[in-house]
Amino acid sequence: MDALKFLNGPVPVAWFQYFCGVRWKNKNPKNQIYPASVAGCSNNVGEKDRNFIITNKTIFILAKAGSELAGEPFYYIFFPACSWIFEITLSRRTLMMLTASMYIGQSLKDVLKKPRPSSPPVIRMDEKYETEYGMPSTHTMCGVTAPFSLLLVASKFYQMPLHQGIVLSGIWSSAVMISRVYLGMHSIMETCTGAILSIILLSLYPTVAWLDESLVHSSLVSWCVGAGSFLLSWVVFQLDADIDQQTGLPRWNTARGDMAEILGWCAGFLIGSRQSVLSKTLMTHLSPTSQLQVLLPITEAGPSALRCLVRFTAGSSLLGPFGFMVRKLLLRFFVRVNGYQISDIKAAKRKPNVELPYKFLTTFLSGFVSTYVIPSILQYCNLW
Secondary structure, three states, rough: HHHHHHHHHHOOHHHHHHHEEEEEOOOOOEEEEOOOOOOOOOOOOOOOOOOEEEOOOHHHHHHHHHOOOOOHHHHHHHHHHHHOOOOOHHHHHHHHHHHHHHHHHHHHHHOOOOOOOOOOOOOOOOHHHOOOOOOOOOOHHHHHHHHHHHHHHHHOOOOOHHHHHHHHHHHHHHHHHHHHHHOOOHHHHHHHHHHHHHHHOOOHHHHHHHHHHHHHHOOOHHHHHHHHHHHHHHHHHHOOOOOOOOOOOOOOOOOHHHHHHHHOOOOOOOOHHHHHHHOOOOOHHHHHOHHHEEEEOOHHHHHHHHHHHHHHHHHHHHHHHHHHHHHHHHHHHHHHHOOOHHHHHHOOOOOHHHHHHHHHHHHHHHHHHHHHHHHHHHHHHHOO
């Protein structure tokens, strides 16, 4: 138990950061992982007067990149791109697995309410997520679930070198896990717990595959699941009712909005896919019995790769501006509907009755456009 307590503490994280070149400017001569004075310590990477230094920029850049492999911007690109380049079914089932993993992880955070590693001695370098609790690491859960579930689903559609896929997925997951410790956002135990939970959840794939097949071929069930996703988002907003000691208001954190977004993506992908089936424009592409059972040989991949590049470029050009515009419009709409001031939009968008609907609907519409509207346009232009 002492070993587990040690691994869940801040000291191993602080020493790992120290050996990787992240150090307090004014170190305590008696213990170098602590600053000489706690007062005035700043962990904000963007501040010029921050109280720590990064002596190895290469490791810092690699860590930030590894962390983004499980970050929100990455999945805005990753899942739509998988839909346009490979198969929508592959992307949708991977997203369903990721959604289940994220929902369990984010809910556990607000139930367990375990704080992140204390600073000092830890130097936190990802201030965006400082408002969230620490156990388990949902970045790790995403970093394990996304590549391994993608590999698991792809192996059902394509003949592929499985060993290479496992190695690449392992590198992806390891990069995320190590980066979260390096950035000071999670203890070793929190990242290991996230990885173990994700591995357990991967065993649910047969159930997810059966559910996906049922949902896509039933309009009523698809829309019910979409409504249920919004309800599940609302449940996450109710889990942590603690009052912030500084503001006297209900505590806010980024986990709830992130969960609303991932559930919106999942519902949008599902309903967009169902609409595609109804319109019969993408039946071959959506069917689990697609003809694309074998990956093209390298010698034949030239034209196919070019076509995929065109699809990705065209799809991104449409989805990017659409998502940006919808996000801005929905935010302002719900701010006004709920009687808040546009001039104080930063505070207003943290209100549950604003944050939940605008984030959920933004990704829901983006998911629908990704799986129905854009593929239909690409097919009309003979690019599908």
